[in-house]
Amino acid sequence: MAGKVFFRLRISWKKLAAAAAVVLAAAAGTMICLRYRAKTFATVRFHMDTFISYYVGSVLPERTVDAMDKAVEDCEDLFDRFSADSEISRVNANAGTMTEVSEETYLLVEDAIKLAAETGGYFDPTVGKISDIWGFGIDPHVPEKEEIAAALQYVGFGRVMLEEKNGQYYVCVGEGQSLDLGGIAKGYALRKVREAAEKAGCRFAVVSFGGNVLLVGAGHDGNDGFSVGIRTPEENITDPALIISLEGGVVSTSGGYERFFMEDGVRYCHIIDPFTGNCAGGDLLSVSVICDDPVRADCLSTAYFVKGLDSTLDALASGEFSGIAIDSDKVIYISEDLAGSVAPEGTADGYRIEVVG
Ligand code: ADP
Ligand code: MG
DSSP: OHHHHHHHHHHHHHHHHHHHHHHHHHHHHHHHHHHHHOEEEEEEEEETTEEEEEEEEESSHHHHHHHHHHHHHHHHHHHOTTSTTSHHHHHHHTTTSOEEEOHHHHHHHHHHHHHHHHTTTSSOTTTHHHHHHHTTTTOOOOOOHHHHHHHHTTOOGGGOEEEEETTEEEEEOOTTOOOOOTTTHHHHHHHHHHHHHHHTTOSEEEEEETTEEEEEESBGGGOSBEEEEEEOSSTTOOSEEEEEEESSEEEEEEESSSSEEEETTEEEESOBOTTTOSBOOSSEEEEEEEESOHHHHHHHHHHHHHHOHHHHHHHHHTTSSEEEEEETTOEEEEEGGGGGGBOTTOOOTTOEEEEEO
16 A cells, blocks of 8 residues: 555656656746746836836836836835925925834835935935925925025934934924935935846836936846946037946935026026035036946936035046946046946047046
8 A cells, every 4th residue: 555655646746747757848938938938128217206217128128117116106106295295395394303114115215315424415315305496306496695694504314313213213304394205216226226127027127217327237138238328418409429338336426406496597406505504506517426226326426516626526536336427528437447448439528537546
């Protein structure tokens, strides 16, 4: 009896092994087919007052884009300071007291505070009161000097408190303070977009979200790597200033050429110097930061744009970050590590490249 069972079992194992081999072969075949059947899909959506474009290669690319876009929508609901229902609006409305928030919001504010400290306060998410008096997003205008001075007292990331207790998360900004996560929220959304893309088994994706370009996978359209154009920092010029080849990561660009208003012939952009309360911008027209973390890239590009040309060139020279800075003399400064990555297509008319390092 035992022998019979043993015999039967041996037969079963053999069958099982054969079946497993067939299944594995079929799975491998399917994987190969799936690789070849991957299709591309491109579309543009609108979130956080900004267009977001997707170019995705995957077996079901429309579905992959929907999953990626849902991740952005979720962030938008949490971080939109112009929507009274968002978590950030609740934190601002309750300034001076602890407000319970989701883990997501807690982690983003925590990242923002860390990066504010790292950039010496040039990136500061508590510029909200200053953004308000300049009317960005609603009614842009130059405020009175006294208004700026009054609002400046509410800037200071050191007054933001975070608390985690029994699995619950709390954020508190100082009395009168207002969080503005506009300089980090898109980077955070792209972090979530990448997670969604990877979860969906996406082969490659290029996602461009208001100056932040996320690259997922090993390269687009079967290429090794990606070609990314850095915008010429002038209005109405759509030709890139230069094109670089990258293997992945994110490129985040901050500049004053896209979101700005003019008053009495002067251009005022949406990036604020947290120390003066004035709009940033001078000789430095744009700065692009290249790294793996979209949140970091977003914050650093904003911070260096505020710091200005000299500090940015010092940072590029010392290898503090990998990136590109373009100045008003049409010089494109690139960090040494990128020197071999500039595409031969050439630069925009009148622009020249200088390697820093
Ligand atoms: P964009 O949002 O156009 O990609 P940035 O990433 O540079 O550009 O972020 C600019 C936004 O960040 C502003 O619209 C504002 O919401 C916020 N902001 C402005 N100045 C600062 C600053 N010094 N530190 C942190 N956030 C800022
Ligand atoms: Mg930024």
